[in-house]
Amino acid sequence: MTRIGAQVRLFFITVVCGLMVASCGQGPTSPAASSALTGVGEGAPAPTVLHANSGSTQLRFTVAMTVPAYPTCALTPPSAGVLTGTGVMTFVVRFVSDGSGGSHIGATIHGHGTAVDENGGQWVWTDADLNNEVLGLPTGNTSSNTFSETRHEGFKVIGPNGEKVMLSGTFHITSVNGTTVVEVEKGNHEENEACESGFALTPLP
Numbered sequence: 001m002t003r004i005g006a007q008v009r010l011f012f013i014t015v016v017c018g019l020m021v022a023s024c025g026q027g028p029t030s031p032a033a034s035s036a037l038t039g040v041g042e043g044a045p046a047p048t049v050l051h052a053n054s055g056s057t058q059l060r061f062t063v064a065m066t067v068p069a070y071p072t073c074a075l076t077p078p079s080a081g082v083l084t085g086t087g088v089m090t091f092v093v094r095f096v097s098d099g100s101g102g103s104h105i106g107a108t109i110h111g112h113g114t115a116v117d118e119n120g121g122q123w124v125w126t127d128a129d130l131n132n133e134v135l136g137l138p139t140g141n142t143s144s145n146t147f148s149e150t151r152h153e154g155f156k157v158i159g160p161n162g163e164k165v166m167l168s169g170t171f172h173i174t175s176v177n178g179t180t181v182v183e184v185e186k187g188n189h190e191e192n193e194a195c196e197s198g199f200a201l202t203p204l205p
Contacts (some may be wrong), residue, residue: 059091059203065109065125067157069118073195075165078201080117083157083165087113089201100192103161125157127196142161148182150173152188155196167192 067083070076076083089111096104111127130152150172157165169187173180189196 016025018188040193055095057093057095059093061089061091061201061203063087063089064200064202065113065115066129067125067196068113068194068198073192075167075192077163080119080121080159080163083115083117085113085115085123087111087125088204089127117159121160123157123159123163125155127153127155129153144178146175148172153187154191165195167196173188 002126003189046052046178063086065083065085067073069080069082070078089109092108094106107129109127109129111125113125115123117123150170153168155165155167167187169185169189172182172184174182192202
């Protein structure tokens, strides 16, 4: 399974679970929550949490981004080498509980920044993960113990001469009582997973 089926899905669920714990009266700044959310060691600052409206939470991070050189990333121009960059990323997570006890969770993730190749060329990058919808949670908090997720992703890095590293994809999974009954993934993530593997997030103070 690619990044959208594994790394980001795990990160998204970790964020969601951490926020749900916070909403039940426990602070989101515990060492365990901070480490799980950020991927950095204990003692890192907790993410800034802004309540945009009822049932909506926003988190903002600074990003250190790396796109591996060719051939690890087959989309990187061989002459460019490793691309390294920085930027910012914003998560907006929305929670709705229905009358049957199900948890409906949606999220949008937007990131952007700049990067430089090994020749000093200036690149720009964007990342957009849209229309993510989660019904239920893997812990089985709905009456039917059903969990489903749909995710649309897009990542691109544009070079000084129009060079492009572009990934896009759609992922859907449905699980009932812990058993996957539907799993669909489309796009070019499968063969280019390594191109989008180098993200390190740090919560903004």
